Amino acid sequence: MNTLKSLLFIFLLVLSGLAMAQTGAIKGTIIDEQSKQPIEYASIALLKSSDSSLVSGIVSKSNGAFEFSKLSSGKYLLRAAFVGYHNKYSTIINVNAGVADAGIISLSPSQQMLNEVAVKGTQINALNKVDKQSYKAGQFELAKGGSAIDVVKNLPSVAVTGEGEISVRGSAGFMVRINGKPVLTDAQTVLSQMPANAVANIELITAPSAKYDPDGRGGIINIITKKGVNDGFTIAANAQGGLPSTTDYGNTRKPQRYGADMTLNYRKDKWDVSVGGNYTRNDNAGYREGDAYTKNFVSNTITRFPSTGERSFKKYNYSGRTTINYMADAANSFSAGLFVGSRFQDRVADLLYHNTTSNLATNAPVKSTTYFNSNLQTKQGNFFLANFDYTRTFQNKSTLVAGMVYEHADLYGNTKNRNLKYPNTKDTIQYVYNPYKRPINGYRFKLDHSLPIGKGKLESGYQLRYDTQDGQFDYLVTPPTAQPNAAKFTGSLHAKNMINSVYTQYSGKAAKLEYSGGLRYEYATRTVNISYDQKPHQLDLSNLFPSANLLYSLNEGWKMKAGYSKRINRTTNLELNPIPEREHSETLEEGDPDLLPEFIDLAELGTIHNFKQGSFFTTLYYQHIKNPIQRLNSVYADTILNRVYTNAGSARLFGLEVGTNLQPVKWWSFYLGANLYNYKINGDINILGVATNVYNRAWAYSINSNSNFQLSKTLSLQANINYLSKRPTAQGEDSQFFVPGTSVKKTFMNGRLSAGLQWQNMGFFSANKQRITTSGRDFYTTTNYIYETDVFLVNFSFNLNKFTGKLKLPNSEIGDKEF
Known part of the structure; x- marks a missing residue:
């Protein structure tokens, strides 16, 4: 018994000693050196003075205050940091029992912030x-x-x-x-x-x-x-629901709109763990008006096939994401992430066609028919992604980052295209069924190194990208019909892409000039194997991609910038797939396995002006595009158009971009962004063996704007406009597209809870309608897409502690692109 009492006494003595050893604390305040205002959410790292190893980290409160508690006795350093400011270290702080006051720590704006x-x-x-x-x-x-x-x-x-x-x-x-x-x-x-x-x-x-x-x-x-900024738990949750639709096109199904998302973040010491999930149902109802004709010069006829009817979407997706960040010490950090998700979309296009064939010279009627086309296109995808990153920071402040990503996407779907007699739609004229499976696997590995040199840094790195797709595509017709090249309408496809790249660049500052310049080299291989074609379609590319950027401060209020970048716009596996899909009664869509990527030269020159009530910028820019990829139409049959992805010669684009943010008074802020450009495309091309000339040139512009009115501390009103003018395409033009909206938001619980009412697609001035028109020597087609107007949504948001900064959840590398 005495031995037990002695052990208990020693145990309590040790606990008491440990408790007394952890009663120390450090407190202080972070402020802006120039304005003397407190800085909220500044990061403060607690370091051991002996080796600068990280002990803990917190962020400052709204008044700039911070405090570390339950510290062991010893000597410490503080490192304060905030985006746009120079880091600052404290003097050595001795911690014993009680609270050590680090006082006021003033952060000075960095040159980068001054140049913003x-x-x-x-x-x-x-x-x-x-x-x-x-x-x-x-x-x-x-x-x-x-x-x-x-x-x-x-x-x-x-x-x-x-x-x-x-x-x-x-x-x-x-x-x-x-x-x-x-x-x-x-x-x-x-x-x-x-x-x-x-x-x-x-x-x-x-x-x-x-x-x-x-x-x-x-x-x-x-x-x-977003990510959490405080130690402990940070939670954000949002929910949305759509009110009953105010627009009725007589559609067979009504749209549903609702969803919710939640993000949880836990930060403590060396760990930062985030978990997120969401479900979104966002259907779109609409109507379609189409008019088209083809000319058959051999039979001397013209066939017209106008159509009207429903065109609506059912869309939902859900996913779960998590990421874990671990800072082992000041020199080593790790990050891992996982994403699992699913996406579904189907598009209904139930159209009534009135087909007529007439003599091309006299317009005398030859024949006519009316039929109903019931079209359902379904796309589904299940996604899995995993990533891992490691960062090593050396004593000379250089860094080495290694990262890996793996993705698997199980993509599948079908198109069901039924041509039915009218008005007795129970009788089928023709049924075309296009099922497909397209599983994709992708990998990425990269290694990046950064080394401070002088007043700048030298960055270099290597990257490997690799993905494969195995696709199976079928084309089933009931009753069976004879058609040209029937063997190419069904089969399999295997595509493989591999890209090896290295780069180096240097960025720095000299007086009023900020600059960067670099060069990237890529060697890329692409192979497409098709079941009905014994010859592989191979493309090997070896290219240099230079870049340069300059920013010069004329004075405190004016700056000038210039930039150049060489770019590439790569082909997708869908664009390379030559196995046709009967997307509509009137369209047959296919790709080209020999399609070339686009090569682009970008150049820009701009000014930036900062003044008391806001800012203004303007930029002149130029693009030259080699091998522009276009989806062009040609005639397949009298009532069917072929849509083929092809390279359409060359194109160029130049324009002017402007933007401003203003706050003339405390209760009103205004934002405006606008773009005016001239686009030209020109080339002699070949569409499925038919020589065609493409030429178009025109001006276009867009305007995005919103005004926010703070009616009270907890009530705000915002009006929003998105406008896109008519613009040229390779074979025609797309009409204007105008979307206005208004929202009201009320906050509660000191901003933690908010409720909002949105009025989307406000129904005036032909809002939410767009017409697409193309034409050629032997065809013409125009389609007017009419979408829902006056959509009302209710939103609720809740935040426990604030979110800001980066939440590094993994995202799809390739799967979404091919969806």
Whole structure:
């Protein structure tokens, strides 16, 4: 018993000693050296003075205050940091019992911050840097509850069509990055799956440096997502529901719109763990009016096939994501991520056709028929991604980063195309069924090194990208019919892409000049094997991609910038697939296994002006495009048009981009972005063995604007406009597209809870309608897509602690692009 009492006494004594050894604390305050205002969310690292190893880290509160508690006795250093400011170290602090006061730590703005244009109201909403423009997603209230597309479409020079196609400076081809990580996917697909509520900032990189992948004609859009900033738990949850539709086109099904997303973040000491999930159902109802004709010069006839009817979408997606960041010490950090998700979309196009054939010379009727086309196209995909990154920081401040990504995408779907008699639609004239399976596997490995030299840094690296696709495609017709080249309508395809690249670049500052220049080399191979073709379709490319950027400060209010970048817009596996799909009764779509990628030269020259109430920038830009990829029409049969992906000669584009953020008074802020450009495409091309000349040239413009009115501390109103003028295409033009909207938001619980009402696609001035027209020597087609107007949505958001900065959740490398 005495022995037990002795052990208990010793145990309590040790606990008491440990408790007494951890009663020390350090407190202090972080402020701006110039304005003397407190800095909220500044990062403070606690380091051992002996070896500068990391002990703990916290962020400052709204008044700039911070405190480390329960510290063991010893000597420590503090390192304070905040974006746009120079890091600052404290003197050595001795910690014993009690609280050691580090006092006021003043951070001075870095030269980078001085070279940025900031619009300050309640927050910094826009920044212009040497190579990019950066925008706060929170300023676009109408995007809340939607997808990242609803945020992106508000940026200067960004436009979104009625079909959801996104363009930057008039170019549909550009690259998407998520928190700096490249996503080799088409923008529409990947951004539609990301909740707008998860987006913190958007960077528009119009003349990317050699460090970035050279993919994308229009440059790069980098999405920066939110993460927790405080130690402990951070939770954000959002829910959205659509009110009953106010537009009725007599469709067979009614749209449903609802969804929810949640992000949890836990930070403590060396660990930072995030988990996120979302479900979104976002249907679109609509109507379609089409008119088309083909000319048959052999039989001397003209066949007209106008159509009208429903065109609506059922769309939903859900996913779960997690990432784990571990900082072993000041020199070594690790990050791992996992993404599992599913996406579904079907498109109904139930159209009534009135076909007539007449004599081409006299217009005398030859025959006519009326039939009903029931068309259902389904796309599905299950996605799995995993990534791992390791960062090593050396004593000379150089860094080495190694990263790996694996992706598997199980893509499958079908098109069911039924031509039915009318009005007795129970009788089938023809049924065409196109099922497919397209599993894809992709890998990426990269190694990046950064070395401080002088007043700048030298960066270099290597990257390997590799992906394969095994596709099986069928074309089943009931009753069976004879058709030319029947063997090519069904079969399998195997595609393989491999890209090896190395780069080096140097960036630095000299007095008022900030600069960067670099060179990237790529060796790429592409192989396409088709079941009915014994000869592989092989393409080997060896290319250099130089880049250069300059930013010069004329004075405190004016700056000038210039940039150049060589780019490539690569082909997708869908564009390479020559096995046809009967997408509609009137269309047959196929790719070209010998399609060449686009090569683009980008150049820009601009000015930036910063003044008391806001900022203004303007940029002149030029693009030269070699081998522009276009989807062109030709005649397959009297009532069927072929849509073929092909290279259409060459193109050039030049334009002027302007943008401004203003806050004339405390309760009103205004944002405007506009783009005016001239596009020309020209070339003698071959479409399925038929020589064709393509030429078009015209001006186009876009305007994105919103006004925010702060009616009270907790109530705000925002009006939004997105307008895209008519613009030229290779064989015709697309009409204007106009989308106005209004939102009201009310906050509660000191901003932690908010409720909003959105009025989307306000139904005036022909809103939410778009007509697409193409023509050639022997055909003409025009289609008017009429989408829902006056859509009302209710949003609820809850935040426990604030989110900001980067949440590095993994995102699709290739699967979404091929969806």
